[in-house]
Amino acid sequence: MNIPxxxxxxxxxxxxxxxxxxxxxxxxxxxDREPYTIVIPPPNVTGVLHMGHMLNNTIQDVLIxxxxxxxxxxxxxPGTDHASIATEAKVVAKLKSxxxxxxxxxxxEFLKHAWEWTHKHGGIILEQLKKLGASCDWERxxxxxxxxxxxxxxxxxxxxxxxxxxxxxxxxxxxDPEARTAVSDEEVIYTExxxxxxxxxxxxxxxxxxxxxxxxxxxxxLGDTAVCANxxxxxxxYLAGKRVIVPMAEREVPFIFDDYVDMExxxxxxxxxxxHDINDYEIGLRHxxxxxxxxxxxxxxxxxxxxxxxxxxxxARELAEEELRRTGHLVKVEKYTTKIxxxxxxxxxxxxxxxxxxxxxxxxxxxxxxNAVLTGEVMLHPSKFKNLYRHxxxxxxxxxxxxQLWWGHRIPAWYYNxxxxxxxxxxxxALELARRKTGNKHLTLKDLRQDEDxxxxxFSSWLWPITCFDGxxxxxxxxxxxxxxxxxxxxxxxxxxxxxxxxxxxxxEFTGKKPFSNVYLTGIVRDQQRRKMxxxxxxxxxxxxxxxxxxxxxxxxxxxxCSPAGNDLLYNDSLPEQGRNFANKIWNAFRLVKSWKIxxxxxxxxASALAVEWMEEMFNRTLGEIDSDFxxxxxxxxxxxxxxxxxxxxSGWYLxxxxxxxQKPVDLKTYNATISIFERLMQVIHPFMPFITEEIWHxxxxxxxxxxxxxxxxxxxxxxxxxxxxxxxVAKEIISAxxxxxxxxxxxxxDKLDLYIKTDNSYDGYYLPVIRKMxxxxxxxxxxxxxxxxxxxxxxxxxxYIPVRTKVDTAEELKRTREELEYTKGFLAxxxxxxxxxxxxxxxxxxxxxxxxxKQADALVKIKALEEKIKELENR
RNA sequence: GGGCGAUUAGCUCAGUUGGUUCAGAGCAUCUGCCUUACAAGCAGAGGGUCGGCGGUUCGACUCCGUCAUCGCCCA
Numbered sequence: 001m002n003i004p005x006x007x008x009x010x011x012x013x014x015x016x017x018x019x020x021x022x023x024x025x026x027x028x029x030x031x032d033r034e035p036y037t038i039v040i041p042p043p044n045v046t047g048v049l050h051m052g053h054m055l056n057n058t059i060q061d062v063l064i065x066x067x068x069x070x071x072x073x074x075x076x077x078p079g080t081d082h083a084s085i086a087t088e089a090k091v092v093a094k095l096k097s098x099x100x101x102x103x104x105x106x107x108x109e110f111l112k113h114a115w116e117w118t119h120k121h122g123g124i125i126l127e128q129l130k131k132l133g134a135s136c137d138w139e140r141x142x143x144x145x146x147x148x149x150x151x152x153x154x155x156x157x158x159x160x161x162x163x164x165x166x167x168x169x170x171x172x173x174x175x176d177p178e179a180r181t182a183v184s185d186e187e188v189i190y191t192e193x194x195x196x197x198x199x200x201x202x203x204x205x206x207x208x209x210x211x212x213x214x215x216x217x218x219x220x221x222l223g224d225t226a227v228c229a230n231x232x233x234x235x236x237x238y239l240a241g242k243r244v245i246v247p248m249a250e251r252e253v254p255f256i257f258d259d260y261v262d263m264e265x266x267x268x269x270x271x272x273x274x275x276h277d278i279n280d281y282e283i284g285l286r287h288x289x290x291x292x293x294x295x296x297x298x299x300x301x302x303x304x305x306x307x308x309x310x311x312x313x314x315x316a317r318e319l320a321e322e323e324l325r326r327t328g329h330l331v332k333v334e335k336y337t338t339k340i341x342x343x344x345x346x347x348x349x350x351x352x353x354x355x356x357x358x359x360x361x362x363x364x365x366x367x368x369x370x371n372a373v374l375t376g377e378v379m380l381h382p383s384k385f386k387n388l389y390r391h392x393x394x395x396x397x398x399x400x401x402x403x404q405l406w407w408g409h410r411i412p413a414w415y416y417n418x419x420x421x422x423x424x425x426x427x428x429x430a431l432e433l434a435r436r437k438t439g440n441k442h443l444t445l446k447d448l449r450q451d452e453d454x455x456x457x458x459f460s461s462w463l464w465p466i467t468c469f470d471g472x473x474x475x476x477x478x479x480x481x482x483x484x485x486x487x488x489x490x491x492x493x494x495x496x497x498x499x500x501x502x503x504x505x506x507x508x509e510f511t512g513k514k515p516f517s518n519v520y521l522t523g524i525v526r527d528q529q530r531r532k533m534x535x536x537x538x539x540x541x542x543x544x545x546x547x548x549x550x551x552x553x554x555x556x557x558x559x560x561x562c563s564p565a566g567n568d569l570l571y572n573d574s575l576p577e578q579g580r581n582f583a584n585k586i587w588n589a590f591r592l593v594k595s596w597k598i599x600x601x602x603x604x605x606x607a608s609a610l611a612v613e614w615m616e617e618m619f620n621r622t623l624g625e626i627d628s629d630f631x632x633x634x635x636x637x638x639x640x641x642x643x644x645x646x647x648x649x650x651s652g653w654y655l656x657x658x659x660x661x662x663q664k665p666v667d668l669k670t671y672n673a674t675i676s677i678f679e680r681l682m683q684v685i686h687p688f689m690p691f692i693t694e695e696i697w698h699x700x701x702x703x704x705x706x707x708x709x710x711x712x713x714x715x716x717x718x719x720x721x722x723x724x725x726x727x728x729x730v731a732k733e734i735i736s737a738x739x740x741x742x743x744x745x746x747x748x749x750x751d752k753l754d755l756y757i758k759t760d761n762s763y764d765g766y767y768l769p770v771i772r773k774m775x776x777x778x779x780x781x782x783x784x785x786x787x788x789x790x791x792x793x794x795x796x797x798x799x800x801y802i803p804v805r806t807k808v809d810t811a812e813e814l815k816r817t818r819e820e821l822e823y824t825k826g827f828l829a830x831x832x833x834x835x836x837x838x839x840x841x842x843x844x845x846x847x848x849x850x851x852x853x854x855k856q857a858d859a860l861v862k863i864k865a866l867e868e869k870i871k872e873l874e875n876r
Numbered sequence: 877g878g879g880c881g882a883u884u885a886g887c888u889c890a891g892u893u894g895g896u897u898c899a900g901a902g903c904a905u906c907u908g909c910c911u912u913a914c915a916a917g918c919a920g921a922g923g924g925u926c927g928g929c930g931g932u933u934c935g936a937c938u939c940c941g942u943c944a945u946c947g948c949c950c951a
Binding site: 640 | 877879880881882887888889890892895896901902903904908909911912913914916917918919920933934935947948949950951
């Protein structure tokens with residue numbers, strides 16, 4: 001068989017993916033096995049794969065593949081999110097590039113464009129996931145706005161409304177003037193930006209005196225309805241009950257006092273614009289101040305401003321500055337750094353704005369969700385997110401769920417006059433309700449007007465684990481009963497509150513059950529400078545190119561190796577390179593084994609028998625460790641252990657021991673044992689590297705059509721004892737020591753050496769056949785005497801000699817032995833310091849004391865041996 | 877401004893109830909090898925006063941306090 005020495009993933013990956021699809025291995029339907037379920041965090045329907053998706057979906061695939069091999073009925077539900085604001089923004093931009101303005105279209109026309117766009121670009125991202133090897137049940141692919149999901153969302157809304165949890169209210173919202181919609185608190189990104197602080201004089205009514213107020217937004221002076229100071233601020237005590245004149249607006253407003261005002265900031269005097277600042281708004285409520293909204297929805301000044309009407313808010317700021325300066329009201333302007341909130345989607349500066357919105361009361365319904373995480377019914381991995389979660393949930397605020405967009409689930413509220421409305425799942429039901437409510441039987445659909453707003457995207461995603469199984473429309477259906485609650489959720493910590501917390505809330509609210517048992521929070525993929533990977537920075541590699549270059553297996557390993565849960569992953573190309581190298585290592589180990597001729601007549605060499613016995617134990621023990629890592633969601637560590645098991649133990653030690661001499665055959669027993677171990681190693685590696693393991697699985701033994709490693713049963717960890725592992729470690733040390741001697745003395749591996757072991761009955765010689773083979777030894781003898789003309793070395797407490805013909809460098813060896821003696825004496829001193837301490841003897845547990853005594857004894861033996869050796873060397 | 881978390885080798889990180897699994901891993905670096913599976917490899921080596929300072933303890937990377945630096949969340 002002629003197998004190339006480099007593994008080429010491009011020749012295998014697509015082929016195996018088609019094979020899996022063709023045989024329906026990803027398909028899951030309820031049966032009597034234990035279910036294991038993951039719902040994908042639905043990527044934006046028109047998005048493309050980025051590095052974060054790669055990491056996230058690799059982890060999900062590892063978990064799913066492992067569960068499947070453990071005999072569970074593994075179901076990974078894929079889908080996409082309609083991403084209302086992001087998608088709408090893209091469609092608007094696309095139309096604009098074609099010279100079409102959104103405002104010139106009807107809602108229906110716009111939605112037609114949006115659906116076209118969705119159908120054209122939608123689902124590309126899911127196709128990309130296939131390249132990664134994702135074993136989703138594609139027959140279940142969903143969309144948050146497909147028919148069933150749409151109905152679910154509407155139904156959920158109506159339910160909550162009827163429970164009195166949804167209300168319509170005037171609130172200060174984060175207004176995105178570019179998208180002309182409210183956005184949630186979570187969608188506002190605050191960053192420090194350079195700005196200016198303007199000091200403006202306000203005249204005290206009825207006098208010629210002025211007070212000075214500091215503000216960053218002089219244009220909002222037009223909406224001022226008070227000026228305020230801290231009640232403890234002595235400087236302004238005299239103004240109690242006085243009124244001041246707002247510049248430009250020439251309006252008389254009261255001077256008030258409120259604890260909110262920071263006496264240190266600016267002049268200690270604050271202008272109050274209740275309609276355009278959240279804190280001012282609250283002060284306004286406390287003091288019953290009028291609210292003057294001076295902005296239009298697009299961020300230009302409205303009639304109510306009385307000035308600069310129709311000007312953009314930033315232009316108005318300049319105009320205000322000019323006018324204040326001209327009229328002598330501007331005292332000074334300082335440079336000032338302040339936190340500015342910008343829309344996550346459009347990057348427009350957020351305008352706090354009073355508007356009528358739909359809200360969901362959160363306090364009550366989040367209680368079970370908070371408890372679920374605190375009691376561990378839902379586990380967060382890593383658990384450090386528990387505190388963060390609690391903090392957020394305890395301070396949860398009502399959720400603004402309406403968005404002034406068209407792309408999304410339209411709010412199922414129908415108005416039958418300006419302010420009164422009914423909420424229902426369908427137009428017909430709405431009409432029925434409206435007739436009943438008004439007592440007017442003659443109302444027709446034409447008299448009803450549906451609310452223009454759509455729901456926040458997250459209002460559909462928070463139902464995802466339920467709607468994936470149609471659990472809102474059809475609560476008791478077989479899928480729902482079988483798959484729900486799902487098992488694990490894998491997502492980024494960034495959306496812990498946007499999404500995860502709300503899903504837990506919805507889980508308890510709509511099903512009375514948690515939506516999932518474990519949440520694995522991945523890190524964020526960053527570049528070497530710790531910058532988040534983003535398109536605008538251009539620092540994100542193209543995932544599909546990486547797959548092309550390193551193979552999906554290589555990339556998966558690269559991403560997983562250094563991303564413990566919750567830790568950011570600093571990406572660079574050496575990661576998938578390491579993964580690719582590992583694939584190549586596996587490939588070459590396979591080539592080696594496949595190259596052997598089998599001779600059924602030859603007996604199994606002793607060394608091979610010992611190697612098999614040890615390898616089996618090593619395999620079993622590592623399997624136990626890997627199981628334990630998975631239970632703790634320490635996937636990187638599980639992979640690292642797998643990696644070392646294959647590379648170091650299996651390839652580095654085991655194969656080297658059993659390897660027949662060049663062109664000599666291997667005995668059948670060893671061969672069979674090796675194939676068996678190799679196959680089991682492939683199974684352990686499979687969840688991490690699905691493609692190469694499948695390829696080898698099919699090449700290493702006869703397989704029938706339709707067989708696959710991905711549906712084979714994962715080896716089971718048996719209770720292990722480390723009978724051989726410790727002894728083998730000693731053998732490794734001896735082999736290393738002899739290798740070092742060969743290297744130092746320039747003795748080629750082909751020259752046979754003799755080994756003498758000084759007997760003190762403590763070395764059982766169990767692995768001597770292995771040592772003989774690995775070091776190409778001729779004779780191995782026990783001796784009670786020092787061996788002359790030999791190099792000696794010490795492993796643990798036993799001395800070994802290798803007789804050599806070349807002259808032994810006595811001086812060099814003496815020096816080294818003395819250094820070792822010094823070190824051992826130092827070590828003993830530390831041990832003795834403890835043992836001589838009466839308090840230690842009394843206070844420490846007996847096994848700890850015992851251990852120290854053993855250390856003492858071993859050190860003493862070693863010192864004696866070293867001292868004898870030195871004496872002998874000196875006399876030479 | 878409020879809260880949470882982190883700081884261990886050049887880099888990325890383990891280190892579970894304080895004590896031989898205790899100072900570790902991978903990568904990177906350095907040295908020597910193209911040795912018939914693999915140079916995408918093999919054999920070796922070096923490298924850290926566990927952020928600083930105090931405290932508790934027979935004993936501290938581990939517990940407590942404090943300072944410093946960084947990150948994240950919220951305002």
